[in-house]
Amino acid sequence: AQSVTQLGSHVSVSEGALVLLRCNYSSSVPPYLFWYVQYPNQGLQLLLKYTTGATLVKGINGFEAEFKKSETSFHLTKPSAHMSDAAEYFCAVSDPHQAGTALIFGKGTTLSVSS
């Protein structure tokens, strides 16, 4: 069975600092990987995804993530945090061998940005 682990339920950074949110997956085959962001009282918005091809994926709002098969990781980074980045971030996986869109989510990481 697939699972997703997000290390750190809460990460705090200063404005302008590097953002690093960690995600590791457990799966018998490399899954498709997604990062979503959720702002208060809103649904989820896709930041980026990895399906095939280049392992360094660039997303919206300056975020990027790198798929590392040997480490079963898909960590999310942003070089310089902005106050508007404060939100909850979810890593998710889907099964390449299963029809359909079922996502398995990590528990989420709340990002706080201080001035």
Place this chain on the structure above:
Amino acid sequence: KAGVTQTPRYLIKTRGQQVTLSCSPISGHRSVSWYQQTPGQGLQFLFEYFSETQRNKGNFPGRFSGRQFSNSRSEMNVSTLELGDSALYLCASSLEGRSTDTQYFGPGTRLTVL
């Protein structure tokens, strides 16, 4: 294009009642998935509908059911509500329902069971 819409946005019910939540996907999207979000369990997949057929189902009791109409709109129903069903219910749509597809989420329906 309009985004995914969910109605109602907030709902208060009492134990034992049943509830129906509605989701209208983005125009042209054929797949609709439902997720339950709670502070304790996080985001959990409920089920997915594609072309009016349930294609996948998560690990939830039979009290949770859904359906999809020919216009891709979807409803989910929870019967015999329990306190633990209090949650944010999110609906997501995707174009072709492939595992690589981007899912677009609605704002959710906040269900409170008293």
